[in-house]
Amino acid sequence: MAEDPGTVVSPVERRLAQPIRPILWCQATDRIRDVARLISTGVHSCALVRTRAGFGIVTDHDFRRRVATGELSIDAPVAQLVAAPVLTVDEDATQAAALLKMVEHAVHHLVVIDRDGRPVGVLRAVDLAHAEVRDPLLVRSAIDTATTVDEVVAAAQLLPAAMVALCDSRVAAIDIGALHAAVVDAIVRRVLWARADPVLAEVSHSWVALGSLARRESLPRSDIDTALVWADSTTPDRAAAIRAAAGGVLDDLRRCGLEPCPNGTNANTAEFSRSRSEWAGAISTWRRETIQERSLLRYAMVADSRPLTETALGRCLTDPxxxxxxxxxxxxxxxxxxxxxxxxxxxxxxxxxxxxxxxxxxxxxxxxxxxxxxxxxxxxxxxxxxxxxxxxxxxxxxxxxxxxxxxxxxxxxxxxxxxxxxxxxxxxxxxxxxxxxxxxxxxxxxxxxxxxxxxxxxxxxxxxxxxxxxxxxxxxxxxxxx
CATH class of the missing domain: 1.20.120 (Four Helix Bundle (Hemerythrin (Met), subunit A))
Known part of the structure; x- marks a missing residue:
């Protein structure tokens, strides 16, 4: 409820200020060994690189992942290591907003820009206010490195405690909901990747979040509403196999602590898994049947939808x-x-x-x-x-x-x-x-x-x-x- 006037606001809800670090600039033609030396001798963990197309970023993680493994020579130009475009955050954003962007994109650095879009500093995950507020990033990292469904399940078990820690740190509830949704998104995508179901692999499809998860307002133990859209090129006789495969995904998500909707708003049901053209027809029918409560409820459900994979395909639910x-x-x-x-x-x-x-x-x-x-x-x-x-x-x-x-x-x-x-x-x-x-x-x-x-x-x-x-x-x- 409304906070007591004397309540101290969580540091993570404050604007970006102290956490911002100065920028270390380098040129695209600089050797990797020279850029690495500059980073290691200062308080930096990344450098911004000026290129003809703008600027990119190279982090200490990039050095470990691609140079230490022998993929790139230390004498190669740093341009070969640069990631672009750079993820940015406005200098007047809150630390919570910055954390959300990091969790959504699974990164540990953001470039802070001013109102004119000019880089003014770098924000690192390790510099955020409290260790507790970095927990979602740690969970996200565990999810992204999971190679099997069992490992995704193990990583997902860390999520409820991370949300409780955010609550204890007095992070705004709406920000916690957004962070929770971002991690759940990552869990769903990683389960789909780890399962590599051959039936789903054969068809272009979009896994879609519905309801509070789609609005990024889910609670830690909310059940999840989902839908599935597949391309019209799929033959009708494959629908049953696709839904069965979706059911397997839902079973794995249940193991991750994400309960499918008990009322049937799930990606393995005939009502919420269709081809693109079938979805268009259903949505048009629901709009015409305004006197039927069931049709209105179904339309309202798809109005709260957000594609987690194959975004262009999944948007067919809200395009109408x-x-x-x-x-x-x-x-x-x-x-x-x-x-x-x-x-x-x-x-x-x-x-x-x-x-x-x-x-x-x-x-x-x-x-x-x-x-x-x-x-x-x-x-x-x-x-x-x-x-x-x-x-x-x-x-x-x-x-x-x-x-x-x-x-x-x-x-x-x-x-x-x-x-x-x-x-x-x-x-x-x-x-x-x-x-x-x-x-x-x-x-x-x-x-x-x-x-x-x-x-x-x-x-x-x-x-x-x-x-x-x-x-x-x-x-x-x-x-x-x-």
Whole structure:
């Protein structure tokens, strides 16, 4: 929830400043031995190399991997060792944003650039604020060096503890979610590589993340929703074999601690694994069948999708959205679906909680707290014809297009981040104690300030829902023409 004014912000949430190191420049024609000597005699672990096409980077890892093994001579020009283009990060970014980029791309160095795009320094993973925040990089390294599925499984077991450590370091929850998603992406890709399934190898295909993982908002023990797209050149009789192979991948992911969706939103089912043209037909059908709740739910699921492999092929799930952005009948139906998730505001002074069963007296943070905001943000994404980004990014895009006011955007974003933070910390507590994580929480276990803040957030979200429900058409009409 909202931090106490006296709470110290995690260093990793601060802007890049102290961690930035000066640049060591060299020319493309310099000998490898000379560049290595310059790096080893200073406080550097990399050098930037000026080339005709711009600049590249050479790191101490490159020397070990390609020179120490005899692949390149120490008298060869360093240009043969350079990696380009260089990954960069803006100088006003946070350390958390830099860490995320490192984890996503499996690198340990970033070039820091100013507002004009000029290099001003180098950021190394080892210079980030706390050892704990580097844990995702260590997990990513273990995944990338795994040569068998068993080794990927062993590396993946390190992920929950790394997420708990980030929580303990007070890293922002939304940043932890993004880091978790980046590592999960790496696990999926490495399992696919290690399995090298001959059936999947025969066909061009895209493995696609859906839901919270696609939005980079997953929790450490969230189940994963997946889909599969394959090229139209595949013969129809191969579909069963492809789905069986996808089922094998899901089995291995389960061993990695990534549970497939219990409700069937998985890449081995007929509904979520199709050829490209079959996907196009299904999405078109779902859009037309606006009166069917099942069709709306399926469309909403693919609107939250992100390809993990074969990106161009996997984008066929979201490409049609741009063409549906002005279909008001369809948008009204989607809005109704989003508004079906209502915050659990109490009649008098408390929350609406579960009345029975295993979670009696508890509040579902996912359905009652996150889903109402996620649903509105998804509606914004579809209305603007741009399905990219996480929930806060979608909400800000809604403000830019006139679908939301600035106050509404701040209200929804603040509520989402508060509830997401509470859900993440609740799950981290469960992992720390060895309990089974859930998104259910007993309101009476929260302190008075948190309960009051949570209740006010729910009521504010409900007010925004009512306002959008009342004048949604006027908001659409204010949007600039695409």
């Amino acid at each position: 959205i741009r063409g549906h952005a002005r279909d008001t009948r369809f948008l009204r139906a989607l809005l109704d679906e989003a508004l079906g998730f209502r915050p659990p505001t109490g009649i008098i002074r408390d929350f609406v909680v579960e009345h029975g069963g295993a979670h009696g007296g508890q509040l579902d943070l996912k359905r009652g707290g996150l889903a109402p905001v996620v649903g509105l943000a998804r509606w914004v994404a579809i209305a603007t014809g741009d399905a990219g980004g996480n929930t806060p990014e979608r909400l800000h895009r809604g403000a830019a297009h006139g679908l939301l006011t600035l106050d509404e955007t701040q209200t929804l974003t603040g509520a989402f981040e508060d509830v997401y933070t509470l859900a993440l910390r609740h799950e981290a507590d469960a992992l720390r104690s060895g309990a089974t994580p859930t998104t259910y929480i007993g309101p009476k276990t929260l302190d008075t300030l948190t309960r009051r803040h949570l209740r006010e957030s729910f009521r504010a979200v409900h007010a925004v829902q009512a306002a959008i429900d009342e004048n949604w058409m006027a908001r659409l009409e204010r949007m600039p023409a695409s």
